[in-house]
Amino acid sequence: MASLSFLSSLHHTPSSHLTLRTPKPLKVRTFTTSIRAQAVPALTQDDLKKLAADKAVDYVKSGMVLGLGTGSTAAFVVDKLGHLLKTGQLTNIIGIPTSKRTEEQAKSLNIPLTTLDEHPVLDLAIDGADEVDPDLNLVKGRGGALLREKMVEAASKSFVVVADETKLVSGLGGSKLAMPVEVVQFCWKYNLIRLQELFKEEGVEAKLRVDGAGKPYVTDNFNYIVDLYFETPIRDGVSAGKEIAKFEGVVEHGLFLDMATAVIIAGTSGVEVKTK
Numbered sequence: 094m095a096s097l098s099f100l101s102s103l104h105h106t107p108s109s110h111l112t113l114r115t116p117k118p119l120k121v122r123t124f125t126t127s128i129r130a131q132a133v134p135a136l137t138q139d140d141l142k143k144l145a146a147d148k149a150v151d152y153v154k155s156g157m158v159l160g161l162g163t164g165s166t167a168a169f170v171v172d173k174l175g176h177l178l179k180t181g182q183l184t185n186i187i188g189i190p191t192s193k194r195t196e197e198q199a200k201s202l203n204i205p206l207t208t209l210d211e212h213p214v215l216d217l218a219i220d221g222a223d224e225v226d227p228d229l230n231l232v233k234g235r236g237g238a239l240l241r242e243k244m245v246e247a248a249s250k251s252f253v254v255v256a257d258e259t260k261l262v263s264g265l266g267g268s269k270l271a272m273p274v275e276v277v278q279f280c281w282k283y284n285l286i287r288l289q290e291l292f293k294e295e296g297v298e299a300k301l302r303v304d305g306a307g308k309p310y311v312t313d314n315f316n317y318i319v320d321l322y323f324e325t326p327i328r329d330g331v332s333a334g335k336e337i338a339k340f341e342g343v344v345e346h347g348l349f350l351d352m353a354t355a356v357i358i359a360g361t362s363g364v365e366v367k368t369k
């Protein structure tokens with residue numbers, strides 16, 4: 094992943110409060126740039142998501158090919174892009190949506206769209222995340238869009254993550270919420286059991302994701318999702334990702350390792366840009 098050149102003008106100060114996991118599968122230093130130092134009073138989680146989204150859109154330039162993320166935080170980004178296009182503050186951008194939902198939203202805002210087939214290299218992708226660790230590794234896909242998100246974001250020169258501070262974890266899997274794995278429908282139970290066995294030392298519960306009607310949740314790619322709930326954080330994300338991917342019938346997993354160029358975190362004390 095190329096560096097985020099337009100972030101290089103920001104003044105970087107080493108972050109002093111980040112605790113690295115043990116062992117560290119990816120050896121990186123993270124830097125924190127404080128965008129707003131003063132406290133932000135009484136903001137809702139949606140306000141924070143919007144603050145992060147607004148900051149990320151500052152990095153969008155006219156003429157860019159953009160990856161459009163999925164989820165409640167990414168939706169604020171797409172809304173803002175639509176507004177900037179409508180008011181002529183941005184021109185000639187073209188987006189690649191990471192889900193059918195985002196595609197519909199972008200179309201409703203008249204954002205021109207393309208595909209990876211037409212534009213295999215993107216300038217910038219902006220998306221939310223479910224977990225962000227101190228090395229800027231991510232869990233993504235609780236909204237079910239992990240496969241298209243990973244394809245689009247891996248093809249992007251820069252990938253900026255937008256999140257509120259509730260997404261920060263000391264180790265991936267540490268939120269005790271789902272780490273999704275997209276699997277083919279065929280013999281999904283077989284793969285669910287294999288995934289559960291793979292992480293038995295971490296203490297994992299594997300569950301088939303269901304929709305509101307109790308039926309299996311079906312992704313945009315007509316697959317199922319097995320959600321992994323860890324009792325303790327994943328000890329080695331790199332080998333975990335490799336082991337999961339070895340299972341025939343696993344389509345993609347929600348560990349996004351060493352992909353983010355920058356993470357914009359909005360919290361009650363301000364907005365921070367974390368870069369490697």
Ligand SMILES: O=C[C@H](O)[C@H](O)[C@H](O)COP(=O)(O)O
Nearest residue numbers: 164165166221234236237238
């Ligand atoms: O599949 C969904 C995506 O990975 C989302 O980006 C992720 O779940 C974060 O979503 P939200 O911004 O709604 O928390």
